[in-house]
Amino acid sequence: MGDEHGFRIDGSRTLAAHGFLRLELLDVVGPTGDHVERLAIRHPGAVAVLPIDVDEVVLMRQFRAPLGDALLEVPAGKLDVTDEPPIETAARELEEEVGLRAGRIEPVLGFWTTPGFTDEFIHLFVATDLTPVAARPHGLEETAADIVRIPIRDVERAIAAGEIRDVKTLVALQWLLLRV
Numbered sequence: 001m002g003d004e005h006g007f008r009i010d011g012s013r014t015l016a017a018h019g020f021l022r023l024e025l026l027d028v029v030g031p032t033g034d035h036v037e038r039l040a041i042r043h044p045g046a047v048a049v050l051p052i053d054v055d056e057v058v059l060m061r062q063f064r065a066p067l068g069d070a071l072l073e074v075p076a077g078k079l080d081v082t083d084e085p086p087i088e089t090a091a092r093e094l095e096e097e098v099g100l101r102a103g104r105i106e107p108v109l110g111f112w113t114t115p116g117f118t119d120e121f122i123h124l125f126v127a128t129d130l131t132p133v134a135a136r137p138h139g140l141e142e143t144a145a146d147i148v149r150i151p152i153r154d155v156e157r158a159i160a161a162g163e164i165r166d167v168k169t170l171v172a173l174q175w176l177l178l179r180v
Helices: 086-098 139-144 152-160 167-177
Strands: 008-018 021-029 035-042 048-054 056-064 069-073 076-077 099-114 121-132 146-151
Touching: 008 035, 048 086, 048 099, 048 167, 056 086, 056 139, 056 152, 056 167, 069 167, 076 086, 076 152, 086 099, 099 167, 121 167, 146 152, 152 167
Parallel strands: 048 121
Antiparallel strands: 008 021, 021 035, 048 056, 048 076, 056 069, 056 146, 099 121
């Protein structure tokens, strides 16, 4: 594995694995031939979906254990169903987490979350023409999450006030603001 900058991965070994995550130690060779070790967290990838219901965005306030705090977020989920295309994962997560079915769901963009230590890639979608359905939350955090509707006209203020601190949600909402 290499790129135009002369780096290559010369080997790796798994240090730990749990659930959907794997921690690897990589042997990286630089352009001068020097070897360094780098840690990498391997992630199956994820989806995030920005639900737009007429003039509001639909978010969820969900507790995140590593932070010991709840964050306002777009619905999202791991690509953990074998052979399920990301667009189907996004539609399923939207229904499960916030109880909305999209009449229209479209890909927006994709991005690496924190490439300094993980290969997690998020596929971002926008969902419109929403119809309420029964939510089917999974796990303690989703079950306890609150659904929060924010008028689109208030999104910029919410970002500026620091009410939204989750990167996938910031990316989704900034994308929206560029289009309104």
